[in-house]
Amino acid sequence: MNKSNSQPAAKENYILGYGEGAMQWMTxxxxxxxxxxxLPWLKPGMRLLDCGCGPGTLTLGFAKRVAPGETIGIDREASQFTATVNAAQRENIGNLHFVTGDIYELPYADESFDAVFASAVLGSVSDPQRVVAEMARVLKPGGIMALKEFDHGGDIIWPLSPLLEKSAELYHGLRKHNGHAEDCGRRLRGWVHAAGCDVQHLRGFFDQQAGPDELRVYIDRNNYLINEILGPQYIELGWCTQDDLAAQAAAWVEFAANPAAIYLACWFEAIGIKS
Ligand SMILES: C[S@@+](CC[C@H](N)C(=O)[O-])C[C@H]1O[C@@H](n2cnc3c(N)ncnc32)[C@H](O)[C@@H]1O
Incomplete structure (x- = not known):
């Protein structure tokens, strides 16, 4: 097992929480x-582990691809799994399992999976490199390490008014305050390499907003999440007031109505093969 000075998962603050707003995004x-x-790397019969699987909608899709191979989704918060467990039962998918656990200490033997995956997780932990090393530990030689992460340092939001700038600053500040790398996407190549995997695919790209309708959905989801869990954390830290948040939410709605508005969220994805 890896040793590190990072905090145990139970003591880390997962800033997005598990409310309705977070679930709207993840599901x-x-x-x-x-x-x-x-998907092009997966074959029937592979054993796959989805680390920090959240509600498991991705996990379910992977399970269909690798069937009859076992697919396991592991996450520290089990309340998220219920809807996907029910969906899998309805669809008679028997190779999918969800486990409550800590991705810093995966409860699996060395070299016991053909593929390990993590999406939007490494930016929410204080020692992402340790998580990647732990994922590599349970991966068979020749197995596939697949990582996908946001990189908020690469986001393009335009036109940015002072209220929107403040809103973005609060969000980035909260990630930093919790020791999370908000620009983790660009670090994937180095982490995969350091974990003993040969990087075979790396791509940085934007999660593109096609037009005003799509942008409004995006903004409404963000405002919901701020109201639900991010805002109360900013206020608790003394960084802003409820009135500030209301003004920022209104500015985001105004932004979404601007036909010139652009909100491009930057992501990276990487595939490595374990040596
Ligand atoms: C942003 S969600 C991503 C969920 C899913 N992978 C997706 O892409 O939609 C991050 C997930 O990582 C989980 N997580 C964070 N730290 C964890 C840890 N140390 N052990 C297990 N799960 C963890 C959280 O509980 C949360 O469900």
Missing amino acids: SRTAEVHGAFL
């Missing part, structure tokens, strides 16, 4: 879209 993700880069 919108599918293997076909958000996990598409991994």
